[in-house]
Amino acid sequence: MATQQTRSIGRIAVAPSVIALFLWMIVPLAMTIWFSFLRYNLLDPNPACSLMTPGALMDEANRCLAGTSNYTYFLTDPAFFKAMRNSLMLVFWVLVISVTGGTMLALLLDQAIYGRNFVRLLVIAPFFVMPTVSALVWKNMMMHPVQGFLAWITKSLGLGAIDWFAHYPMTAIVIMVSWQWLPFATLIILTALQSFDEEQKEAAQMDGTPPISFFWYMVIPHLARPVTVVILIETIFLLNVFAEIYVTGSGGRAGNLPFLVYHYGLLANDIGGASAGGIIAVILANIVAFFLMRMIGKNLEA
């Protein structure tokens, strides 16, 4: 379909986007890598380190280059292990909740029910709430130990109130983030369910397939694809949860990796350390991206 002429115009047409994305990818990343090897603190009395360029004078280099000490510092910070653990726990639990919940909810919504579209809207809504609002609403209106709604419920049942953010900050964050992503999982899985070939269902009916076998041998494999997609996409976004932790002030105790990097960089002004942390986060994400690309690649046929 394309001729030489359209192909060369095509190359020019793609160029701006390619250049923009390339710079967006490479420049900050390269700088972060560079900074991670520098002894660079914004509050440093010796600001010359910020002007370090490759090829500067050797003695300047000796003073400013930190070698791998930033990495060691970051990785041996007890806060790092906590943050790393929190990052992974957050991802894990939100995945479990949103995927199992989402699957069950999708199966329910796929049934013949009255007002399905309306219920669908109710269920989808949380995904469109901005994370900062979601965080504050949950922290204050729902989870507040004195006036929160959940407190009222538990107290009415005689169970006393839970101070979520004081005692279980991680759990609180998990609940918040799951609430936001459950709709996403539900929507994706429901879409896949509803695209399940009607004729396959009818063929199974003709064959007299009992509902449980039908579910096990036909629906579950069909769901494997959307569930995998949900898991992979969610993981990418969940690794980078930030707003909820920032806004609820649980960074100290329930902070994850991104928050720790933010803390190092913009709060403690340790550019070197923050950059090392950033690189570690990038490495972690790349491993995930590798698997995701394999999955999606199969679908980018012409």
Added chain:
Amino acid sequence: MARAVPLRRKLIFTALAWGIGFVIFFPILWTILTSFKTEGEAVSLPPSFLFFDWTLENYGIVQERSDYLKFASNSVILALGSTLLALLIAVPAAWAMAFAPGKRTKDLLMWMLSTKMMPPVGALIPLYLIFRDLKLLDSHVGIVMVLMLLNLPIIIWMLYTYFKEIPGEILEASRMDGASIGKELIYVLAPMALPGIASTVLLNIILAWNESFWTLTLTTKNAAPLTQFIASYSSPEGLFWAKLSAASTMAIAPILVLGWFAQKQLVRGLTFGAVK
């Protein structure tokens, strides 16, 4: 399913679905309701659902005291600005990849999508420093560019899928009719792709409006959108729940409405085609 479902089953499932839907939606509902209460009412127990003195005072106070409109207009500027800017370079790129593909087009598309997977923290430090030095911190221009780059892969991807749905023969016909590439884009492609372009714009306005990393780290008050505005409510200043609810409701209402229309686009845009 051609056969009728037994009524009892239908009713049970309906009740179950509505129940769960209500529970999930509850926090939002509660926020909206609270926004119409007085502060005293908002914190009183047991909480009241419908029978209280409805008041609009919170909405007024929020606007007065913290200039909600400025933040809202920032949200609009940032969301629209970044989307439109992205369209300028995304439309030609998607056109090229859909209609003049080369051997590397598929790889190029995959690479573009992969840039979306880079953790923002990896770019936070340098971007912050660059913005600081170029005086782009807390500026509309700076944030628009960041949001544009953030969402560019998704925009190109979505446009690409919509363009591919246009029969290539129609564009060939326009070429036979003597249209240059530019005229082909304007007279034939754009009108046919308009629904697709609108869908892409819709999804991206939503994503940009809700973006909560760069808007929180790179703005303070000048270019701060609603995300930052709400975040500033996080340090409690005494009784403030009703006002918080009002602010929140105003912040999320537009997107809730848009989002209800954008479900299909969401699936298409965020699963990169793996789910139809």
Added chain:
Amino acid sequence: MGTISLRNVRKAFGDAVIIPGADLDIEHGEFVVFVGPSGCGKSTLLRLIAGLEDLTSGLIMIDGEDVSDVPPARRGLAMVFQSYALYPHMSVRNNIAFGLKMAGMPKEEIDAKVTHAAATLNLTDYLDRKPRQLSGGQRQRVAIGRAIVRQPKCFLLDEPLSNLDAALRVNMRVEIMQLHRQLDATMIYVTHDQVEAMTMADRIVVLNKGEIEQVGSPLDIYNKPNSVFVAGFIGSPKMNLITGPLATKFSATTLGIRPEHVELLASAGDVNGRIVLTEHLGSDSFLHVDCGEAGRLTVRAAGDYEGKPGDAVSLGFDRARIHRFDSQGKVLV
């Protein structure tokens, strides 16, 4: 005006060679049909002439000028696509006018030409409708109108009738042929339907796997096929192609004889067999006869033929009408 020449035209997509090398001359005003099975390269050849695909090598000349590097719009051609490719967001009027608008023609001139074309094609009442409001046949005519109005040197038609139902197809066939005479323009028509080829063409170009097998008038191709492929492709029902001892008896590797040239004899023909199936079309009957070693042969009989499956028959071949082919499938003179 409207002469087209192909010299050694070759087209490959990467390693896949679609057209190894084609030579062809088309005269002004001819109605030429490219025919062949799916995947034989006929559409590709058309698109190469149109300029929608690049030549890998070779030459295409229109009116003596080398147009290999000339973009489609400037070759003076117009194309009618298989799917009509109408602009869905434009009215019929604007669809037809589009090419003229792109050429920068003044509005009054455009209006005049559009009105004239619409009248020719009976589209005047539909000028302000959108394509989705039209039937298949009407859309077809709009596609043709769009082509006519540009007064091209040559029309390229890519399987224009394949999306229409049978009855409509017959009507449109006649209309296209009338149009051809009216416009006195060259037309290159691509189809896989050999009935269309036979009825419409001045000359037929038979393609097989990218190669031009034979070029000639319909009757030439029908009566003097130069290869097994052409013999089997043109003519419905298919020519009987016999291999084995019966063919050897006639000094050929493959023996061809059309169903209408096979006679039912009372006894002692060239071969004997048993009827397996009879097809009654009313005007004719076609018998499928199992002749053992010679295979299954199709024989045309009278419309009221009364033989039944299981009956034994004797078949005789009209000596003047047999076709003999060698081991390469080429005709033996």
